Amino acid sequence: MVLVSAVRDYVNRMLQDISGMKVLILDSQTVSIVSVVYSQSELLQKEVFLVELVDSISKSKEPMSHLKAVYFLRPTSENIQYMRRQLARPRFGEYHFFSSNMLKDTQLHILADSDEHEVVQQVQEFYADFVANDPFHFSLNISGNHMYMLPAAIDPSGLQHFCDRIVDGIAALFLALKRRPIIRYQRTSDIAKRVAQETAKLMYQQESGLFDFRRTEISPLLLIIDRRDDPVTPLLNQWTYQAMVHELIGIQDNKVDLRTIGKISKDQQEVVLSSEQDTFFKSNMYENFGDIGMNIKRMVDEFQQVAKSNQQIQTIEDMAKFVDNYPEYRKMHGNVSKHVTLVTEMSKIVEERKLMLVSQTEQELACNGGQGAAFEAVTNLLNNESVSDIDRLRLVMLYALRYEKESPVQLMQLFNKLASRSPKYKPGVLISELGIFMGTETFLNIARNMARGLKGVENVYTQHQPLLYQTMESIIKGRLRDVDYPFIGNHFQQGRPQDVIIFIVGGTTYEESRSVALQNATNSGIRFILGGSALLNSKRFLKNLEEAQRIARTSTSVV
C-alpha cells in the first residue's frame, strides 16, 4: 500500500480544498502517475468533471470560467511554456498549480511574469513523481531508457537528462515517505555511481532543508544498481501470472491492450490488472500458470452458479434480490471474462510459439545446464521451424551471456545459424550488443548465480531466481559487501536498515517485483521497495540493446 497510498494522498489533497466544478490538467507523465492510483469515478465524486492533457488543451478556444483549473504537471521547461501561454489567455476561473517535483526559481519567475490576470491562486510542490504500479514497486516510465547503456561521451546532455529524471524520481519518493536515506551504489557501474552522487548532493546539500526530516534511529538504505548486472532476468520467459502477461502481451501502467493479439470481444480489448481493485488478481498475480488455470476454473464455476440462480426468478423476493445484486453480478461477470480472456490468449501464444519447450532450455541456460547439452539444445531449437525469431534470439543471447568466454567458437556458430534462420539478427550487431556487457562483471555474476544451484525446485520452469533475490538476502544478513556496494561519501550504516529502496538503472522486471513482494511477506524485519527507470520484458530489453548498439555504432563511425 505504501507507494500507492502516498500518491493517492497527494491527489486527494490537491482536490479537497477546492470547491465547485473542476477541470484537471495533466501531462503525458502525470497522466500515468494519477491513473494507476485514482479512478475516474473517484474524480467525479470530487467534482472533477473534465480531464485534459496540457498539450492538447491549448488547441481549444472554449472559455469556461465557471470551472476551476487544477494543473498537475512535471516541472519541465516544456510544461512551463504551455502554462505561460495558457495563463496569458486564461480560460478558467481559477488556476491552481501543483508541480510533481521541485520548481526552479527561474520557472517561478516565468510563471509569475505570465500571470497578468492574476488567476493563479496557489503554487505547490506535491512530490508524486513516480508511477506506483504495485504497493512495493514503482517505475519512472523513462522513454529513451537505452541511455544507460551508452558511454558517457556519446551524448552527454542526453545522459544528463536521463540521470536528472532518475534523481528527481528518487527524490520525490523519499519526500513522499518523508525520509532521507544512506546511499550505496554498485561499484562496477559508472551510471549507478553518478546517480548516487547526484542524489546525495541534492538531498544533503542543495535542498538539505527540504529533506531534513525528523531522524529515526536507523536511516533507510537506498541502493542503486545497474540492469546490466543481471541481464538474464529480463530475457527469460515468465510463468507467473503478472510477469507472464507482461512478457507475452504487455502491461503498461497496469493496463493490458489486447487489440493486437487477436479477435477479442469489444469489452475485453483493454483491461486493467490492478492488485488494489481486483481481489482475484491480488491473490493470483504471483502464482504459476498451472495453478492460475485451476483457480480461474473455480471462479468460472462459482459464477455459473450465480448466473443459474439468477435465471430462476420465481418469486417476488427472487426478483427483488436480482435487482439488488445486479451491480455485483455485473462486476463479477466482467472480472471473470477478463481473466478467462487473458489466460485463453496466453495459452494460445504458449502453444503457437512452443514456449514450454523453449523455456525449458532457457531455464537450463540460466540455471545449471552443462555447456555441451546447452549448445545442442539451442541448436535444435534454432532448427525448429515453429520457434519464433524473438525466441531464437533470446536463446542465443542467453547462451552468449553464459558461455561467451567458455566457448566462443560455438557461440559464433550459433550466431551464424541464427542469422541464417532470422536474417535481421546479424552476428556483428549481436556481438556489439554483447559488448555492452563487456567490462562489467556480468559474466562473473552469472557464473556466481549459477553456482548457487537448484534448491529443490518443484517446477522446472520457475527454477530461476533473479540476482536481486541474493542481493536482498545479503542485506537481510547484513552481509552486503562494501567492496561491491560502497557507500557514498562518508555515509555509514550501523546495523541493518528497516527500509531498503533498491533502484535499478535500466529498468526492473515483474519477476523481480514478485521476488520483492514475496520477500516482504516473510516479515524479515526489513521492508523492500523496488523501482526502475522502466518496466522491462524481453522485447523492451532487446529493443534497448538494439537502440544503444545502433547509436554507439553510428557515433563511432562518425569519429
Place this chain on the structure above:
Amino acid sequence: MATRNRTILYRKYRDALKSVRVPSGSSPSSSGGPVIEMSSTSLLNPNRSYAPLSTEDPGNSSKGALTVGLPPAWVDVSEEIAANVQRVRTKMTELAKAHAKALMPSFGDGKEDQRRIEALTREITDLLKKSEKRLQRLSAGGPSEDSNIRKNVQRSLATDLQSLSTELRKKQSTYFEAPPAAKRDGIDLEMNLNGNHTRREDDDFDDMGFTDHQMAKLRKSEAFTAERKEREIQQVVESVNELAQIMKDLSVLVIDQGTIVDRIDYNIQNVAASVEEGLKQLQKVLLLFFLPQSSSFHIILGRENTETRGDGDVRYGSRHHVLNHVSPPYSQGNCPLIC
C-alpha cells in the same frame, strides 16, 4: 508526505514583475479579463436562457482578476437533479423511521402508518424517476469539451441515483419481509382489549368462545389485513418494476468500477466515443437482465393464493406469487459467459 508551498514566493515575484511590466491596456480579444464571462460560442447549448453580456469593461484595467463566471444553462438542470438527490436522502430517513414505527406494536390499526409509508415510497420513487428523466436531458450533441463535462456530470449523478434506488430497494425488502405478525399485533391487541372489555360486560355468558360481535369484528379486521397485505404486495411489485427500469436506464451511464472505463487515461482518449459504447452495452445488459428461461417471465398477482381459514389464521401465499413481466422478444435463452 512532504509538500512545499511556493505561493508566497510566487506572489512576491508576481507583484514585483507587475510594477515593472507595461500595462497591456484594454486590448479587445485575447488578454482582456472580463469580469463576467458569457461567451456566446456555438459549442455551448444554444437554448441557454441567459443573454450574452458585453465582455468588455472599459473602465477597469486588465489587471482585474477573472472571477468565476456564470455557468451554462445545463448546469441548472444538474443542480436541480442534485437538489432532488438531497430531497430523496431526507425522505429516505423519514421512510426508515416510518417503517420502524409501523413495525412496533401499537394501539391503532396501523392504517395511518401504512398510508404514510405508501406516500413516502411513492414520493421517493417519483423523485427518482423524475430525476432520471431529467438526467437524460443532460446528454449533449457532438464532441466538445462542454459535452465531455456534461457527460461526466451525468455519470456522477447517475451513480448517486442508482445507489439511492438500491437503498430504497433494501429498505423495502427489510420492511416487507418483517413478519406480518408484527403488523397484526395491533389488531390482536385491539381485539384483546375489546374482548376483555366485552368479557367484563358479559362475564356470565362468555367463558368459552367469542361473541358474535367479536367474530364479526375479527372477520372484518382479517379482511382488512388481507386487503392491506395485498396492497403492500402490489406496491412493492410496482416499485420493484419501476426501480428495475430506473436501474436499467442508469446502468448505461454508471461507470463500472475497476474496469478500463474507470481509468482516467482511457477517458482522456475516449471521451465522446464511450456514450455510443454505452448504448451497445445497454443492449447486452438487457439480454442479461431479463434472463429468460422462456422468453419472458411472469407476474401473477394472485388473489387466489390468499386463503382465509376459518380459525382466523390467514394465510397469504405471498411466497408463491410469481412475477410476470412481459419483455420485448429479443431474449435469446441462455446468456453466454463471454459476450
